[in-house]
Amino acid sequence: MQLRRAGAGTALIDPVPFGGDLSPLAPALADAEWVLHAANQDLPCLAEAGLVPGKLFDTELAGRLAGLPRVGLGPMVEQLLGLSLEKGHGAADWSRRPLPEDWLVYAALDVEVLVELRDVLTRMLAEQGKLEWALQEFEAVRTAPPPAPRAEPWRRTSGIHRIRKPAALAIVRALWEARDALAAERDIAPGRVLPDSAIIDAAANPPASPQALAAMPVFRGRAQRRLTSYWWAAIEKARRLDPAELPAASTPGDGPPPVSRWVDRDPAAAARLAAARAALSRIGSEHNVPVENLLLPDLLRRLCWSPPEDGDVAGYLRRGGAREWQIELLTDVLTQALAARP
Structure with a gap:
């Protein structure tokens, strides 16, 4: 977690040694306006850590309302402040410990100019007559309830549109659940345990044996070969299901049709x-x-x-x-x- 306050500089806080509980910081941050970029991506995680803002400014959302053509943090900083942010570690595995020094610098620079960016955006929005719009949007993001848990989150697997038959969908579900459990145990993103593409491949072309599974792309990699029996057990579990236990080919939505x-x-x-x-x-x-x-x-x-x-x-x-x-x-x-x- 990166914190920056005028007169105090930048601080980086690793939540891992604290068991993910950063609530002792809450009193120090209670009266401050939080300046975040794409706040809806960060606020759920911060809330889990015990941190909830009392006031919010979202620079990405402000950029959208101001009509900027590109609202990524880097392009906005370059356009409005004339600075270039360091690139290179955005897709890194941040569960790694200890974090390398250059990664820490990269993280610190992410918040280095957010306050200055906020000030420029505030002036732009005021000049355009949209500042009140933005304040209402920020408050809506700040007070938004957490999303309801999905009934069948495995159906969000990328590429699942290729899978039609219930038996194949059962394999997707079993591998997704096995991956999710392993990711939680290791405290890393599920996609780093097994990519969606591998799950879909195994469901679309079900292997006949553990050896056949280990010969498939991704599964034949060194890291995955050590988990062959784990993934095979998930596939076998799906195959043993009774027809009544198989997932439906599709689920009815609660909204209008396509x-x-x-x-x-x-x-x-x-x-x-x-x-x-x-x-x-x-x-x-x-x-x-x-x-x-x-x-x-x-x-x-x-x-x-x-x-x-x-x-x-x-x-x-x-x-x-x-x-x-x-x-x-x-x-x-x-x-x-x-x-x-x-």
Whole structure:
């Protein structure tokens, strides 16, 4: 964890020796504004460590609202501050201990200019009349509840669209669960234990024996060969399942169907969505804000698929988590879009 405060310099704190509990730091940080880049990626982990901000500034989100073409930390620092951040260790295995000196320098530089970047972005947003928008967005990120656990997280395996049969999906599930357990035991990212591509390959082309498994790409590597019996046990477990225990080929979603099917299933909904998207695209261009930051795409789809019967678009947006600036900006145009006909 990197901390920087004016007058105090930069501090790097390793949570591992503290068992992941950094709550003793909370009183010292309670009154400070936290400046983070892409805060929604960091806040869940920080909350698990006992740290929750009382005030937040997200430089990535600010860059989006300010209309910057690239909102990665490096490009933003280069464009707005004229500095270049050191590159090279972003994809490194940060579970390694001890961390090399150059990695520590890299981590420290990540927060070196965040406060200066915040100051520039604040001025830009104020000049564009978007500072209040940004403050509402930051507060929404800060107070967002943790996402509900997925019922079947293994279905997020990259490439799973290639797997259709329940028996093959059972292998994906078994290998995913075995990998997840091993990753938790080793305290490393699951993808570093076994990549998704290897799981999908084993499910799409099920090996007939441990030897056949060990001959497959990835599994024949030195590190994986030591785990052949472990992975084979997971595959065998999947194969022994009764038909009733196999996963379904697909799971019903709780939202609208894929947009590609709307024209056939509900032409009126398709017309509403087309009109709404056109309106948001126009407003996004007028204000130089990405459309996805004007309104969550999922909320827009739900609104167009099942408009509120009472016509209260503002209330629908508010219940869906839209911020007040979004409601004020979009209610009228979305109300008009919902009147569109095929």
